[in-house]
Amino acid sequence: MSDVNSGPLPGPSSDPPYGSASTAAPGPEPDVASLHHVCRELAEAADAVREASRYASRVALGTRLPLTALGSRRTRASQRALIRTLLNPQGLGWGPQGRTPLAAVAWLAGVLTSRENLAVSLAVAGLKARIRAAAVRHPELLGHPATSKVLQAIQEDRQVEAVRTFKALLHEEGAEYALALLAPSFADIIAWNALTDENPFNDQAGWQVATGRALTSDYLMGFSGRVWDFLDRGQGRAEPHTPDPDLLGALDTSGTLVGWITNIGLIGTEGLLLVQQVIGPDGVLRYVVQFAGMARTLGAETPQDLLGAIDSVAGADTAYSRAVRKALRQMIPSGAEVALVGHSQGGVTAMNLAAHRDFNVLYTVTHVVAIGSPIDQKRPADPRTRVFSLVNEHDIVPSLEGRSAVSPYPLGPEFTEYTWTDDTHAFPLCHAAERYAHNLAHDVPEASAHVDAELAAYRGRVTGNRFFALHDR
Template sequence: MSDFMHDPLSDPLAGPHGTAVAPDSEPDIDSLHHVCRELAEAADAVREASRYASHVALGPRLPLTALGSRRTRAAQRSLLRTLLDPKGLGWGPQGRTPLAGTLWLAGVLTSRENLAVSLAVAGLKARIRAAAVRHPELLDHPATSKVLKAIEEDRQVEAFRTFKALLHTEGAEYALALLAPSFADIIAWNALTDENPYNDNAGWQVATGRALTSDYLVGANGRIWDFLDRGKGRAEPHTPDPELVESLDTSGTLVGYITNIGLIGTAGLLLVQRVIGPDGVQRYVVQFAGMARTLGAESPQDLLGAIDSVAGADTAYSRAVRKALRQVIPSGAEVALVGHSQGGVTAMNLAGHPDVNALYTVTHVVAIGSPIDQKRPADPRTKVFSLVNEHDIVPSLEGRSAVSPYPLGPEFTEYTWTDDTHAFPLCHAAERYAHNLAHDVPEASAHVDAELAAYRGRVTGTRFFTLHDR
């Protein structure tokens, strides 16, 4: 076990009187998750207390009142000591008043200790420890433990260099897969303890299980990505190569849909299959591919669109798909949305869009390797399935990992697993997910197939669309 876990002062899960937990006595995951949530709630409460104390001590009212009363001035000094003393709230100024904001910024830039941040970081460490029960390589690997130790000691430059060395020695594929179960927690930990004041809010959101409204690297707000990804979206009917049509899966199974997504690729194609179900009702299955490896492509499936789809709800990709669906699906029809990666996020964005729900009944969303956990469908009857390989880093990009202590909502069913690839992006590929579901976790595939039974029948129509950004 690494030094990171053997330091009782830095380990929130140390045993009685600071003794470390023995490596051969793994703690109960439910207990660890309870600790994680308790620490996050305590951090939130201390932060709120700091904000209130800052408003009283540094706001516009008390200083004026304090001029006329020795007792009030003494109370103000005591409150300021509590706010600024390491034995109190640490360097705890918070809030929107100019003085509180200036002191908070000074604390961030000079790496001052803060009780609320310390508690939040302890919770993130506990989450990493919980992830390591299922993925011991997280803490056993010398390079990853060195990265965590460097972040803990506020040596972010060294942490970056160590991670870069890990990429060089082990390869990016293994390194990213190794960190995937705790990637969001590590980035949030860094955001809370680095000297960048702009990403603190994202760090707090990840640490407390809230939905991200900005990214945790530079702190850019979601509205910025909306502005940059402002294409109107356009959908044109597409005549595919006959070989592609011939190779499409028409079994109506989950593995079949994912296979189709792999076949249509990431060049901007959308696939819609019309199915006559066992009950004779006509339904539609829309199949979405993920991100192309380009920036600024004519297709909305580029890097900018992927970032915007996670941070926002209405993107060029979703706008283009809505225009495609209006051309082929009649109003009132039942629809299932199946997407991989960015396609799964877009499927969730559409399920949450009022116009889509006004036109159609979205019965199911199936997201494969997608960061969708902070999103919700507009119709509570919509069933959502999230399928995640735990070595895939993409599903954790919105701040919740596959081993999170925070459960999903009642409309969600989440299946997670590990396979023997331990390599990214191989484990993220649609083809690999199809293999996993067919051979490694067939029970997950069988469950989703049972839920989608109404969509298993004769395919009576297949339509392709080319999606454009503008």
Template sequence: MTAEEGALLRAAARELVEVAVTIQEAAVHATEALADGASPALLARAPAAGVRAEQALTRAVIDPRGLGYSPAGGRLATLAARLGTLAGAESLAVRVLASSLRLRIAAVALDHPELSADPILTRLIEAAAADRDIEAVRAMRALVRDRGVVRALSALAPILGEVLALRALLDENPLNDATAWLIATGKGYATADPLLGLSNRVVAALDRGAGAARRAEPSAGEAALLGTRGSLLDFLGNIGVLSNTGRALIQSVEGPDGVVRHVVHAPGIRARSVDDDSPQDILGAFSSSVLNSSPYTRALAGAIGDYGIPEGAEVALIGHSAGGAAVLNLAHDPAFCARHTVTHVVAVGSPIDFKTPADPRTWVASVTNQHDIIPTLDGQGAGACADLHPDWYVVDYTDPTHLFPVCHSIEHYLGNLTNDLPEARDHIDARLAPYRGPVVRAQTYLLLDEATGAGEFPFLSVPTYPLSPVGPLGPLGLPGEPVEPVEPVEAPVRSRDGGAVTAWFAADAAIAARLAGESGAGPLVLAAGRALVAVHAAVHRRSGLGDFREFQVGIVVAGPGHGGFLGGWPDLLRPGAALRRSGDLSAAHVIDAEPGVAGRAAAAGLWGGEPYDVPVDFRLGRGAAHVAVGGPGERVATLRGTLGPHLPVPDRDLVSYVRDGERVLRRCVRAHGRARLHPAPGLRLTAGPSAHPLARLLRDLGLDGARPLLCLSSPTRRTLHDPAVPLPY
């Protein structure tokens, strides 16, 4: 089939939608007439004619030769319709609408030949269209087994809305029928989950918060990367610099006419957590998509208020992913538009089909990759036949990268607009011409659900005190390094965001004992005659020392005193650090701090020892972890692989013993967050070819290429780092 035939298919699908809506409206009128008893006046004058009229209406509503089983409107009719759905009864309107969806899938397949060329996808689509539930489930399982969840969703993305609507229309679940009609007709966003019928508003209501914004300066490296002139690529590049860190950016740009205008940058979701203190979490993305106001929207409004944009000033709103939905919510707010003139909204990879700006003069551009799943959260995707916003500038494209979430990243959209979509880029840039000029002011904001410091209260709301650079633990410099004047460090060090992975390995007890030496930190904790070695990797963001990463190898010890007849195991299982004797005797510690932050020196002063200064790359996903120590040219160690099945558990405090000259110090890190215990992790620890002491240590312990016995992952956590204290002996 040709592209012209595809256009004809879409036109036919649109006409079928109109027919289905007409049939459904006729069913409503017929059912209402039945509820009114046909015509009481007719029954009174001619009972026989009245009965025949009522019978005709009844047949029209419930007879397959008429409208099918189509009662609609009113409580009784709705109940009857749902009972009929459970019994497998179909209506003519549903059959017509299902035909429309099948035509739309065929039309999309013209632009995406991979859909019809893939036998598993074809099997899945045909099973869903024919209402063969078991076959559809088997096909989906085969697709996931063959490609994995990510690739399966990426392959389905262009027709995901149509396939889900078909299933919702043809299954026996009455709770998702309204959603199917909304998706298929384009009359509104999906009000419920199309599979189970769970109300979207119920889920979105879980995202509570007044929204707040707090000024937060970017790091030196970030500040150097932020754009200094106004253009589409600069604005999207700024969002890429902010990344998904819970922040937003406002810039003031002096235009070619000398007028200062303002640009609000709103990044996408922070996918590490379902619900944390940031409105950019997954719940925030969902509520921003299905509601016209959310904590994300209100937090952006708070940032704009603090920034002090003058009333009546011109503002452009730029957003990616959930940020696009949030900025369009702002433009939808009549009160906001009364204070400011919203001239432009540019949303990239955002579900915004059912949002409209309050000011009809606001120019809106939407850029979406057809294999990006996020823009389909509102029920409309590449296969939609309705032109919902003929006055918008819509760029709906595809490229060879079909893999989600790669195709959703702001970097990927930026690359497409730079290299593959020059016409769209130039058109949007031309419309943004009033914002083309030097940046004269900029401010970064940390966005929060609540204004009361929700990111700190109550866990991080503890007494703090300044710790002098020269104190009981000595200067903050390392041996051989000059001590420069340093501002006091706030103790305990509070880390407002981060993640961690701890893996426990079995090692030769004799070698571990030799490395531990006479530390005074207690005997080794043994498992089946083998020593336990803990490898801990973590990233700490927005802390009192800036952002930093660490990697530690420790030999598990029972603590001062003896381990008892169970070798310290009961104490090791204590959840909190306050009364725990057992911990990890640090054999190697790496601190990788941001440029310009004295994180390594401060670590030496706060926690003792001599941490190594080596780059650490820390990445933790839902099912995998990747930790690399050392640069690409000199890899020291890696810990990476799948995490495997997990059990939800509270996060675990860290107790470490550190040798510092003649003393042994005890360090505690108190953690708060959700953690996952992985009893059968697929991680592997590898020592690089480097001559670094850390690599030699792993080889000496026999851990090069080893797999852990157990693993604990914490994708989102807050931590309190107490200063290390000497053991009392």
């Protein structure tokens, strides 16, 4: 594994880096479990080095040493040696960290001048190993000439060229194919770029992705989740809605996963929420809440807009979730059992409601089913809530919160994750609710059957289909 630590990862043909032009016969594929172990070890080592750098910075560049000690020749010599260790490529690289003024200025200077940093190098090595592990299942990641050039440009700190090459890939192959091509490692590539570019604001997000932590800011500009929460200030409003008779007639009442996703595709992304009232096999009245994803137009008047989508990933209490809570209070009695089924932003909102303590006081959330949704860093407030995450690996949306479907980091015990690939290899086609319904009916019927069995209590006579129109304000 020395190549993982010290240099570019070999592509399927080992040479040149990322396998862009080699004609050599491919060697044996690496063991994915071993690569994932290396990824986690490198992330832990990077964290440890970063913490050591923080401590050394506090001692050498802060006020940790009293003035009386600084008068000692031995102390001054030790301080100089520590500073050399912090700044020496053979030591911690350019390693100043922390909030003391000198450390902050030195760190910023290092970012702006692309100085080598041991902690960052270890974190990037782990991200490279993750990309290589993903390429075992998705060889096109390293085998495609354009993606190989993008990765090589990032490797050599040529971010402008990386962006130019990616734009060329979008032009030549089409955005649909290009985004699907990068989807399995999109978050890892973006985090790698964030850690090595000259933008100091997105470093924290890069670190969080590299070490498997929940994102608290975006990894493009580095805006904190609190910023998006402040901008997404709509109080949320819900009004009963009478749908078109054709929509009512087309609704699926089978009480199956494929049926619920079909319904989500039917209600569209213009601010409708569907709640089906079901009498289960045991005679108990339960409710299935079905959430659609983001509207396709910018500046939509519903809470399902782009701003709301970003806020829903970074935060928990959004205009969308507030509007849904107001809708459900009009229909569902306190204490009732509910299942939350959502696609894309709708899945994130379902998970945000499951994580909301007040919502769990009102209702018993038995299940959350998220389809094509970035929910992996969220957790339900009630440990009894079962969460199902269903992901097409060419769908880029589920990886937007930093964890991809081929991540080395497992999900919590309350999660069941099903992932697959199909022959679309195109985004957003592979993200569409209709495509997910097709996948679950024909490509991965075992996943659909498992979810149906787990939610058997919600399969019964539908006694009501209630619609609500959701508004931002």
